[in-house]
Amino acid sequence: MTNVQKNRLKDQLFKFWGIGCTLIGLVLLIIFIGGILIDGLSRIDWAFITDLPSRKAEKSGIWTPLMGSVWILVLTAIISFPISVAAGVYLEEYAKKNRLSALLEINISNLAGVPSIIYGLLGLEVFVRIMSLGASVLAGALTLSLLILPIIIVATREAIKAVPSSIRDASYALGASKWQTIWNQVLPASSGGILTGVILALSRAVGETAPLIVVGALAYVPFAPSGPLDQFSVLPIQIFNWISRPQQGFIDNAAAAIIILLLITFVMNGIAVYFRNKWQKKLQ
Amino acid sequence: MNVIMTENTENLNTEDKIAEKYKLQTKDVNVFYGDFQAIKEVSMNIKPNSITAFIGPSGCGKSTFLRLFNRMNDYIEDFKMEGKIKIDDTNIYKNKIQLEQLRKQVGMVFQKPNPFPKSIFENVAYGLKIQGIKDKKLIAARVEKALVQADLWNEVKDNLNKSALTLSGGQQQRLCIARTLAVEPSILLMDEPTSALDPISTAKIEELIHQLKKEYTIIIVTHNMQQAARISDYTAFFYMGELIEFDKTKKIFTNPDKKRTENYITGRFG
Ligand SMILES: Nc1ncnc2c1ncn2[C@@H]1O[C@H](COP(=O)(O)OP(=O)(O)OP(=O)(O)O)[C@@H](O)[C@H]1O
Ligand SMILES: [Mg+2]
Numbered sequence A: 001m002t003n004v005q006k007n008r009l010k011d012q013l014f015k016f017w018g019i020g021c022t023l024i025g026l027v028l029l030i031i032f033i034g035g036i037l038i039d040g041l042s043r044i045d046w047a048f049i050t051d052l053p054s055r056k057a058e059k060s061g062i063w064t065p066l067m068g069s070v071w072i073l074v075l076t077a078i079i080s081f082p083i084s085v086a087a088g089v090y091l092e093e094y095a096k097k098n099r100l101s102a103l104l105e106i107n108i109s110n111l112a113g114v115p116s117i118i119y120g121l122l123g124l125e126v127f128v129r130i131m132s133l134g135a136s137v138l139a140g141a142l143t144l145s146l147l148i149l150p151i152i153i154v155a156t157r158e159a160i161k162a163v164p165s166s167i168r169d170a171s172y173a174l175g176a177s178k179w180q181t182i183w184n185q186v187l188p189a190s191s192g193g194i195l196t197g198v199i200l201a202l203s204r205a206v207g208e209t210a211p212l213i214v215v216g217a218l219a220y221v222p223f224a225p226s227g228p229l230d231q232f233s234v235l236p237i238q239i240f241n242w243i244s245r246p247q248q249g250f251i252d253n254a255a256a257a258i259i260i261l262l263l264i265t266f267v268m269n270g271i272a273v274y275f276r277n278k279w280q281k282k283l284q
Numbered sequence B: 001m002n003v004i005m006t007e008n009t010e011n012l013n014t015e016d017k018i019a020e021k022y023k024l025q026t027k028d029v030n031v032f033y034g035d036f037q038a039i040k041e042v043s044m045n046i047k048p049n050s051i052t053a054f055i056g057p058s059g060c061g062k063s064t065f066l067r068l069f070n071r072m073n074d075y076i077e078d079f080k081m082e083g084k085i086k087i088d089d090t091n092i093y094k095n096k097i098q099l100e101q102l103r104k105q106v107g108m109v110f111q112k113p114n115p116f117p118k119s120i121f122e123n124v125a126y127g128l129k130i131q132g133i134k135d136k137k138l139i140a141a142r143v144e145k146a147l148v149q150a151d152l153w154n155e156v157k158d159n160l161n162k163s164a165l166t167l168s169g170g171q172q173q174r175l176c177i178a179r180t181l182a183v184e185p186s187i188l189l190m191d192e193p194t195s196a197l198d199p200i201s202t203a204k205i206e207e208l209i210h211q212l213k214k215e216y217t218i219i220i221v222t223h224n225m226q227q228a229a230r231i232s233d234y235t236a237f238f239y240m241g242e243l244i245e246f247d248k249t250k251k252i253f254t255n256p257d258k259k260r261t262e263n264y265i266t267g268r269f270g
Helices: A003-043 A046-050 A063-094 A099-111 A116-130 A137-161 A165-173 A178-207 A210-215 A235-243 A248-283 B015-021 B062-066 B099-105 B120-129 B136-149 B169-182 B199-212 B225-231 B249-254 B259-265
Strands: B024-033 B036-046 B051-055 B079-087 B106-109 B187-191 B217-221 B234-239 B242-248
Touching: A003 A248, A046 A063, A046 A248, A063 A099, A063 A137, A063 A178, A063 A235, A063 A248, A099 A137, A116 A137, A116 A210, A137 A178, A137 A210, A165 A178, A165 B099, A165 B169, A178 A235, A178 A248, A210 A235, A235 A248, B024 B062, B036 B062, B036 B242, B051 B062, B051 B225, B062 B187, B062 B217, B099 B106, B106 B169, B120 B136, B120 B169, B136 B169, B169 B199, B199 B217, B199 B225, B225 B249, B234 B249, B234 B259, B242 B249, B242 B259, B249 B259
Parallel strands: B051 B217, B051 B234, B106 B187, B187 B217
Antiparallel strands: B024 B036, B024 B079, B234 B242
C-alpha cells in the first residue's frame, strides 16, 4: 500500500468513526424521545394541563407545577436581566483593566461552573433563612437568578465585544457621551446577542431541580401560586415525583409532563436562535 | 524642526493677530503610544475655509495627527500627547474642555463608511438627538439640509426609513458626511474618505468637499496624490512622525523645498 492509499484509508476510517459517533447520540435521543412520546402523548389533553395534581394518576394534571415554573421563569427573568446586563456593561465598558477586574472576571467564569446544588444551599441560607422569605417562589427565583447571572453576564460581554468599534467611533465623533454611546448604539446593536443569552439561561433555569428542592419547593402543592411569597412546585420536581412511583399511570403522566417541559425549552431555544440569526444579519 | 509656515512666518507669540487668521494652530506637538513616538515636534497653522491634505507613507502618523483635533486618540490606552493645539482661540487639550462640545465643532469622516445599523433618517438625526434637541420639525429640517449638502437627498428622500446598511458604499460614505454636517461643525476631518470607494463615488465626494469649503475648514488624509493635488489648497507631507514640508499644494507638487517630498510625490518611495 502506498502512502497516499494509506492516508486515504485513514481518512475514510475517521469519517466512518465520526458518522458512527454522531449516530449513537442521535439514535439515543430518538429512542428517548420516542419512548416518551409513546408513553405520554396519549395522556396530553387540555384537562391534563389544567387539572390539579391528584392521588389518582388518570385524574392528575400539571396545573400547579406548570404555573410554578411560569412564576419562577418570569420572576427569574425580572430579577436576573437588569442585574446581569448592568454587570456585563460595567465590566466591558467601565471597569479599568487591573488586578481587581481580572479577579472579578475569573470569579464570574468560575461561578458559571459551580454545581447548581451549591446555589441551592446558598439560597436556602440567604433567601429562605436570613431574609426569611421561606420556601417561596421568590426565594426560588432569587436562587435561580444567582445561578444564571454568570451565564448572562458572559453573554452580554460577548455581545458587546461583537459591536464593531467603528460604530462607537462614529458616535463619539458626533459628540455623544460615553453613556449616550452605550445606550443608543452599543446596547441596541448587541441586544440580539444579549437576548439570546438571556433566553438560553432561562431555559436552563426552567429545567433546574436540585437547587429548588434544597430551597424547599414542594413535590405536591394544592394550588398554583398567586403571589411571590406563595409555596410552589415546578415541572421537573413533579416529573421526578411521578416517575418514582410504581404505577404505570404515573409513569405515563411523567412522560406527558416531560413532553410539555421539552416543548417549553425547545420553543425558548427556537426563539433564541431566531434572535441570534436576525441579530447577526443586522450587524453585518 | 520642520516648521514651514504658509506665506508668512509669524510666530505663535503674536497670538492676537493670528487668532483671526488661523482656524487651527498646533505648536510643538509630540504624540507617544507607550514608548513609541508617533508624532515629533509638529507645528502647523491652518486657515479657515481651506482644504489641507495630509500625505505621506503608511504609518507616518497622518491619522494620529488628524485625530488629535477631535481628541479621538484619547480612547487609546497608552496614548500621550505634548504641546499645544488651538482651535480658534481655545487650547483643546486643557482639562476643562468638554469633549462633547469639541466634537460638535470638529466633525470626522472615517476611512470605511460606518453608518449606524439604523434608518437613514436616524443616522443623520443622531447627532442632534444626543444634543437634546427634541423639536421634530427642526430635526427633520436639519436632516434634509444635511442630506442635500451631502448630495444624497435626491437618492434617499423617498426611503428615509430604510436601513442605512442597504445603501451602496459611496452612498453610505455620503450619509456619514451628511451625519457629520447635520451637527453643523466648523471643521471637517476626513481620514481617507474615498479609499474604499469606486472612482465615480470618489469623484462625487471630491466635488462635495470642494463645495463644503465655503463653510468649513477641511483636513483630508489621502494616499492618492492626484486627489491631494486636485482638491486641496495646502498640503502637508509627513514622514516617520515628522512634518517634512507644509505649503501651498501647487508649490508642493511643482517645486517642493525638500528632496524627500519630491521623491515621495513622484513615487520614488513610499
Ligand atoms: N493604537 C495604537 N497603539 C500603538 N501604536 C499605534 C496606534 N495607532 C497607531 N500606532 C502607530 O503610530 C504610527 C502612526 O500611525 P497612523 O495610523 O497615524 O499612521 P498613518 O499615517 O495614518 O498610516 P496609514 O496611511 O497606513 O493610515 C504607526 O507606526 C502605528 O503603528
Ligand atoms: Mg491612517
